[in-house]
Amino acid sequence: MAPMLGDWDAPNNESRVPQLDPSSSTKSILYVDAYDSFSYNVVAMLEETLGVKVTIMTIDSEWPNSNMKEFLQHYEAVVLGPGPGDPNVPSDVGIMKDIWDLHDSELLPVLGICLGFQSLCLHHGVPIERLPYPIHGQIHKISTSAKDIFEDLPEVEVTLYHSLCANSAASTSTDLEYLAWLALKDRPETQIPMAVRHLEKPFWGVQFHPESCKSEINACKALLRNWWKMALGYNKLVGRGGYCSLPSTVISPHTAPSAFPGIAYDMFNWSKSTSKISSFRSLDRPSLTAEAISEVFNKPGSPAVLFQSNGQYSIASVPSPGSWRFEYNVETDKIRMLQLYGDCKEVESYLTVAQLWDALRYLMEMKKVDSGNSQVPFWGGFLGYLSYELGLTCLPHTGHAQASKSPKHSSTGKSDPSFADPPDVSLLWCERSVVVDNTTGTVVIQSTRDDDAGWLDETLQQLQNFSDSGNDTSADRGLDSILRESKIQLPEEKEYKRQIESCKAELEAGESYELCLTSETKITLPVPELESDRLMFPWKLYRRLKTYNPAAFSAFADLGDTKIASSSPECFLNWDRESTLEMKPMKGTVRKSPDMTMEKACEILGSTKEMAENLMIADLIRHDLYGICGSGGVHVEKLLEVADYGRVYSMITHIKGKIRPNHPGFAVRHISHLNTPNMSVHGLTTLQRCLPPGSMTGAPKERSCMHLCTIENRKRGIYSGVMGFLDLGGGGSFSVLIRSAFTCSGGRDYTENKQQTWRIGAGGAITALSTAEGEWDEMLTKLRVVCNVFTPLDADERSATTS
Numbered sequence: 081m082a083p084m085l086g087d088w089d090a091p092n093n094e095s096r097v098p099q100l101d102p103s104s105s106t107k108s109i110l111y112v113d114a115y116d117s118f119s120y121n122v123v124a125m126l127e128e129t130l131g132v133k134v135t136i137m138t139i140d141s142e143w144p145n146s147n148m149k150e151f152l153q154h155y156e157a158v159v160l161g162p163g164p165g166d167p168n169v170p171s172d173v174g175i176m177k178d179i180w181d182l183h184d185s186e187l188l189p190v191l192g193i194c195l196g197f198q199s200l201c202l203h204h205g206v207p208i209e210r211l212p213y214p215i216h217g218q219i220h221k222i223s224t225s226a227k228d229i230f231e232d233l234p235e236v237e238v239t240l241y242h243s244l245c246a247n248s249a250a251s252t253s254t255d256l257e258y259l260a261w262l263a264l265k266d267r268p269e270t271q272i273p274m275a276v277r278h279l280e281k282p283f284w285g286v287q288f289h290p291e292s293c294k295s296e297i298n299a300c301k302a303l304l305r306n307w308w309k310m311a312l313g314y315n316k317l318v319g320r321g322g323y324c325s326l327p328s329t330v331i332s333p334h335t336a337p338s339a340f341p342g343i344a345y346d347m348f349n350w351s352k353s354t355s356k357i358s359s360f361r362s363l364d365r366p367s368l369t370a371e372a373i374s375e376v377f378n379k380p381g382s383p384a385v386l387f388q389s390n391g392q393y394s395i396a397s398v399p400s401p402g403s404w405r406f407e408y409n410v411e412t413d414k415i416r417m418l419q420l421y422g423d424c425k426e427v428e429s430y431l432t433v434a435q436l437w438d439a440l441r442y443l444m445e446m447k448k449v450d451s452g453n454s455q456v457p458f459w460g461g462f463l464g465y466l467s468y469e470l471g472l473t474c475l476p477h478t479g480h481a482q483a484s485k486s487p488k489h490s491s492t493g494k495s496d497p498s499f500a501d502p503p504d505v506s507l508l509w510c511e512r513s514v515v516v517d518n519t520t521g522t523v524v525i526q527s528t529r530d531d532d533a534g535w536l537d538e539t540l541q542q543l544q545n546f547s548d549s550g551n552d553t554s555a556d557r558g559l560d561s562i563l564r565e566s567k568i569q570l571p572e573e574k575e576y577k578r579q580i581e582s583c584k585a586e587l588e589a590g591e592s593y594e595l596c597l598t599s600e601t602k603i604t605l606p607v608p609e610l611e612s613d614r615l616m617f618p619w620k621l622y623r624r625l626k627t628y629n630p631a632a633f634s635a636f637a638d639l640g641d642t643k644i645a646s647s648s649p650e651c652f653l654n655w656d657r658e659s660t661l662e663m664k665p666m667k668g669t670v671r672k673s674p675d676m677t678m679e680k681a682c683e684i685l686g687s688t689k690e691m692a693e694n695l696m697i698a699d700l701i702r703h704d705l706y707g708i709c710g711s712g713g714v715h716v717e718k719l720l721e722v723a724d725y726g727r728v729y730s731m732i733t734h735i736k737g738k739i740r741p742n743h744p745g746f747a748v749r750h751i752s753h754l755n756t757p758n759m760s761v762h763g764l765t766t767l768q769r770c771l772p773p774g775s776m777t778g779a780p781k782e783r784s785c786m787h788l789c790t791i792e793n794r795k796r797g798i799y800s801g802v803m804g805f806l807d808l809g810g811g812g813s814f815s816v817l818i819r820s821a822f823t824c825s826g827g828r829d830y831t832e833n834k835q836q837t838w839r840i841g842a843g844g845a846i847t848a849l850s851t852a853e854g855e856w857d858e859m860l861t862k863l864r865v866v867c868n869v870f871t872p873l874d875a876d877e878r879s880a881t882t883s
């Protein structure tokens with residue numbers, strides 16, 4: 081069974097999900113979520129370590145029935161989570177601060193983590209100020225009082241994610257006792273409070289992140305158990321009794337359910353020739369490339385997608401009488417469906433993004449294919465992409481997406497009709513496809529159409545007799561003559577460095593722990609005069625990119641006006657047909673050069689700065705997956721491993737999650753239709769909840785996106801979005817759209833001036849340890865792997881900056 085992502089054994093019983101029997105004495109904790117990207121890691125740790133059930137409430141919620149005191153009586157304790165911002169700003173902590181005003185008779189045990197800790201300190205007279213420098217994603221040894229929650233834990237190694245700290249020297253408080261400290265290496269005289277407890281009330285707080293995958297796990301679990309023992313002891317002493325087994329619907333989500341979209345029925349009707357079976361023929365032709373096969377079936381300029389998943393499988397769309405595609409635009413909420421053959425019908429309609437996700441879930445469920453070649457991960461379904469801006473609409477407060485709707489955020493910085501923006505979603509419905517297993521050379525021809533045996537047999541014969549002419553794009557004169565005219569407009573160095581400083585200002589203010597800053601390079605070229613050259617141009621460009629920078633997720637798309645040539649090395653999300661999800665965020669990149677060996681790259685990427693960059697995203701992705709899979713459902717397969725990616729070395733983390741239909745994760749508990757074994761539905765929901773890719777935003781995701789929208793002041797478009805397939809058998813695979821070029825030919829520049837503009841995004845994670853020079857270089861390193869393809873191979877010299 082090739083396309084299975086594998087399983088794992090939970091390392092020990094502790095990380096298994098506590099069994100929640102409503103009649104049992106399972107205790108409840110209320111977690112107050114400050115929209116952090118690590119919240120669900122904390123919640124999972126509480127449930128896994130303490131065997132409790134956690135209810136989550138966001139900081140901007142109303143107390144149910146406007147009665148906090150009554151509501152809190154349902155819980156044994158409250159945990160106030162980490163988050164962006166500053167406790168001095170009331171909206172950054174929201175309802176957290178209400179807890180401190182409880183009367184003595186209403187008190188209950190509280191544990192504040194990071195922002196929650198700072199809120200506790202601030203309320204009790206300890207000023208919260210800036211650290212000498214932010215410390216994000218770094219592991220430090222702290223010393224403790226070895227008592228109270230630190231009993232038997234004199235030293236603990238913990239991950240820190242903070243810019244602000246409690247200034248104990250300026251404190252007016254006599255209420256708090258300090259339980260742990262950090263001495264900064266370069267300022268041993270400055271002791272930074274790492275934990276406190278209230279001397280009379282059952283309030284505790286820790287400045288560090290016990291839930292991080294690099295915090296000393298056993299010590300942090302022991303600390304939680306110590307706190308819990310003391311919390312339960314307090315409740316017993318004062319006669320509090322937690323009421324267990326609260327329905328999880330007691331706190332309803334912000335989003336109102338949306339009406340089921342009628343367009344879903346159109347999609348269903350347009351797919352009526354897609355049956356429940358994927359029939360196939362296989363042949364062994366190790367010499368046949370997916371590119372050569374795609375050329376056999378796809379006429380230049382006709383809608384086509386070629387997508388390589390994880391380096392192993394290349395999936396080529398093949399047109400059929402039942403092919404159709406749709407485009408969706410988040411700015412206008414408009415969907416456009418187009419039949420590609422036969423009547424070529426077109427349908428336009430309007431629906432919200434939430435309705436679009438519902439329509440896709442409905443279609444994938446209704447059109448589920450029950451059997452096919454178990455060796456291949458795609459039997460039929462959708463191939464295409466989703467933009468970064470579509471991803472922004474998936475965030476809890478879609479206001480940032482609204483911001484990106486304003487004209488000043490258009491691709492050119494201001495509204496400019498010369499350039500067209502590609503749609504935010506474009507997906508091609510494929511009944512016929514060819515999948516090449518690049519490791520074995522097996523070619524699988526498949527169709528989900530009823531009675532398509534004739535086509536399958538003919539195609540088998542065609543490919544058996546086919547010999548690849550080895551269409552070598554490395555010396556294509558036609559391509560070179562166009563490329564010779566290319567004008568490359570690099571990002572302004574000064575502006576980029578200024579943006580780096582703006583990012584650092586947000587990091588210092590506690591607004592973000594890491595910001596993935598990006599820029600855009602535009603390449604303008606003449607549109608080839610001959611129609612055949614014009615139609616072939618994007619494909620030739622893709623073939624050259626594939627040769628220049630072969631990548632695990634190389635891909636090509638020709639979808640109406642939009643063309644994509646991608647050499648992405650980064651997996652966003654894969655899921656199999658059984659139950660497994662996997663995400664493989666990448667962070668930390670060094671350029672390959674003759675004297676850059678793997679050993680040297682490991683040394684560079686093993687630095688505090690690079691490890692921190694990756695760790696932050698690893699923790700963010702764990703949170704994203706816990707949101708889908710819940711406690712006990714997430715496992716770190718690889719952490720911070722350096723690998724060779726052709727022209728660069730990068731650090732990668734590999735995280736897996738398990739779908740258990742009866743145990744939905746924290747972010748999807750309110751969605752009723754997830755009680756299905758159909759992995760298409762779970763995969764789509766995972767996309768909806770986990771976009772945009774955390775490696776392209778930074779952490780905490782939502783607040784970071786908000787600042788990036790302002791700092792970058794442009795639409796990223798397809799760059800930073802995802803590309804891949806939705807398999808009717810239940811699986812899916814999506815890459816992060818980096819190291820890619822895209823174009824959209826709808827604008828005036830194309831139609832009137834006969835100029836085509838290709839856009840390449842590139843960027844990198846900005847942390848407190850970043851330098852403007854280093855980040856500018858890193859951005860150029862990533863840019864080069866695509867940009868160099870736009871210069872003719874016979875050119876004597878390439879652009880000085882990009883070489």
Ligand SMILES: C=C(O[C@@H]1C=C(C(=O)O)C=C[C@H]1O)C(=O)O
Nearest residue numbers: 667668669775818842843844845
């Ligand atoms: C921003 C880009 O890449 C992202 C940033 C990386 C980094 O900071 O090292 C690595 C991979 C991507 O997640 C890009 O390629 O443009």
Ligand SMILES: NC(=O)CC[C@H](N)C(=O)O
Nearest residue numbers: 162163194195243244590
């Ligand atoms: N992780 C956190 O909760 C961070 C708290 C606060 N925003 C700071 O940067 O200090």
